[in-house]
Amino acid sequence: MAKRMLLAASVTAGLLLTGCGSKDEHSFKTDEGGEVKVATDGDGEAAVITTTAPDGSQSRIETGGSWPTALAAIAPAYPGAKLSTTMSGNRDGSDGAMAAFDTSDPPAKVIDFYKARSAAAGLTGTMNMESGETRMFTAADDKTGRTLSVQTSFQDGKTSAIVTGSTKKP
Template identity: 35%
Template sequence: MRYAIYDTEGETDDMRTGYIALAMLALTACGGSDEQVFTGPDGEEVRIERGGDGTTTYSSTDGEATITTGEAGAAMPAGLPAYPGAETAGGLNINSTGRDGGSGQISSFQTSDSPADVIAFYRAALERGGYRIAANMDFGETHMISASRPDNSGGIQITATGAGGRGTTVSIIAGQEG
């Protein structure tokens, strides 16, 4: 999804998308009213609604994105189990749905287990769920696994990175076609 709140000559779409993403995250953390509406130069409206539960939803004709922070922000993509003993406080979950019905989610959490243990746990869970393992990589302190859905309509990438004796940070990116 791309939200264009303004258009600046000479900037690429990727640059504008990055600016918008930063603005979205900044607005998520700000105080203020529960709903705001921004209008772009083309007249398209982007509606921002903040809930009292740590959620902020951004809506336009292109689709919707909901950002959830705090403990509720560590929710897992559908069908994937939560990691045992993971610390969910401070989690971040970004769930988006495009007008074509596709969706995506980014979740993160911390654990005291090693990156290798995290990836082994999720490899077994993905295989039980019928996912096809596409890649399994070990970069020392960072381990990653990616898999596609059984019907090839999307996939998951899980990255676990050791934090130098402070546990492991895990990010899960999942997407599904509409």
């Protein structure tokens, strides 16, 4: 636990040390043989944190970036949405990703979009939940191990959504 706290502190320090106005990169080695890389773009609006474990598994957190490739295979980016954060990683033969975004469209429209896309990708809906303006939809393909989850909430005239998915490597 202490090592994870040290790693988190190192990553935070790396983010704080990144300067505005130029591309900046920092790399940290862990005691266990892993590596953490932190990079920002020229205006400080985008940051990428990549961790590589000693076994080669990776995770990636990106702000101000693009739709994760691992997610695009089962759930494309929502049209016209403003992407805020993405995360992706791989481990034990599986790829996973998360994307968070905001849109002016209502939650039901976002959920319907991903229901249609998941069906087109061969996933079957496994859960549909509505509670006021909060909605959640999940789908899966048991044969391939692919999963999709979409959660939406509505506040201050905008819908915030989180889309997560996973795929297993063939």
